[in-house]
Amino acid sequence: MFAVMYLDLSKDPFEHRPQGDTPVWTVVIPFFNERDYLAHTIESLSRQTVRFTLILIDNGSTDGGAAVAEAAARAHALDYMLLTERTPGKVAALRTGLAWVRTRWVATCDADTLYPPQYLAAAQAILSRPGHVVAGAYFVPDGISEPARVTEAARFLAAARLLPRQCHAGGAGQAFCTRALRAAGGFDAVRWNFVLEDHEVIHRVMRKGRMGYSSAMWCMPSPRERDRDSIRWTLVERLLYSAAAPIAGDWFFYRFLAGRLQRRRLLSSRIRERQYQHLEGPVLVPSHSLR
Structure with a gap:
């Protein structure tokens, strides 16, 4: 178990493991002032039917969430690391977490989302299909009935079949072949430091292979209230994404959407939940010693 302030890629953080005992999954969770949700999220992940390593990235929390x-x-006796990323924004935090991944597959999860026990197994089944490099989950509300979930799964899968070259899953419900994610450039704030990073990264990863879904891969985001500016794209942007994703994705993201998000100041750091947390520049955090 580790807590890390500065990355040192010359060292293997998992060198303590017995040979042949390495999981094939890593779960990466960036968080910022989400202490009220983290314990429930981690508890839900602890029930997974496959082994995994957990990487937690504190993105400058001030609420004791770490x-x-x-x-x-x-x-829950998890094999975990706790990292601190000083640069504000989810993209920077995900980049830090990905640098420590040593497994075949990696899932990005949100700190305020609950995951059923079969979540990683369902993602693994998708990623084990020939040519598949990314898997996506659909979202359901907490307490949903089984018939309602089945109906939502059918609706979601129908949309994915109708528009196979665009992303239908948010960042809380995405899982990747680690090699393909890195080959596509990973999470890169220089390339893309805006909101909707979950769609932009899928655009690049899908150059390496297919994205798949299944009725068994779902999760439950928190219904909490959010005091923040809208981070959603407009209807025009969404419709254009549907049309452009299969043939002109680079143009759509880097020449069309990036400029519009820049004018609306929808940077990755602005996903932070409260107005006083819309930070720019360095975030000062307590140092942690390497254990």
Whole structure:
């Protein structure tokens, strides 16, 4: 178990493991002031039917969330790392987490989302199909009935079949072949430091192979209220994405959408939940010693 302030890629953080005992999955969770949700999210992940390594990235929290996350990971005897990323924004935090991934597959999860026990197994079944490099989950509300979930799965899968070259899953429900994700450039704030990073990264990864879905891969985001500017794209942007994704994705993201998001100041760091947390520049955080 580790807590890391600065990345040192000359060292293998998993060198303590016995040979042949390495999981094939890593779960990456970036978080910022989400202490009220982290323990429940980690508890849900602890019930997974496949082994995984957990990488937690504190993106400058001021609410003690890092201690809550670490306590939850220890309580459930998870193999985990706790990293601190000083640069504000989800893209920067995901980039830091990906640098430490040593497994075949990696899932990006949100700190305020619950995952059923078969979540990683369902993602693995998708990624094991020939040519598939990314898997996506559909979202359902907490407490949904089984018939309602089946109906939502059917609706979601129908949309994915109708528009196979665009992303239908948010960042809380995406899983990747690690090699393909890195080959596509990973999470890169220089290339894309805006909101909707979950769609932009899928655009690049799908150059390496297919994205798949299944009725068994779903998750439950928190219904919490959010005090923030809208981070959604407009109807025109969404419709143009549907049309351009199969044939002109680069133009859509880097020449059309990026300029519009820049004018609306929808940077990755602005996903932060409260107005006073819309930070720019360095975030000062307590240092952690390497254990």
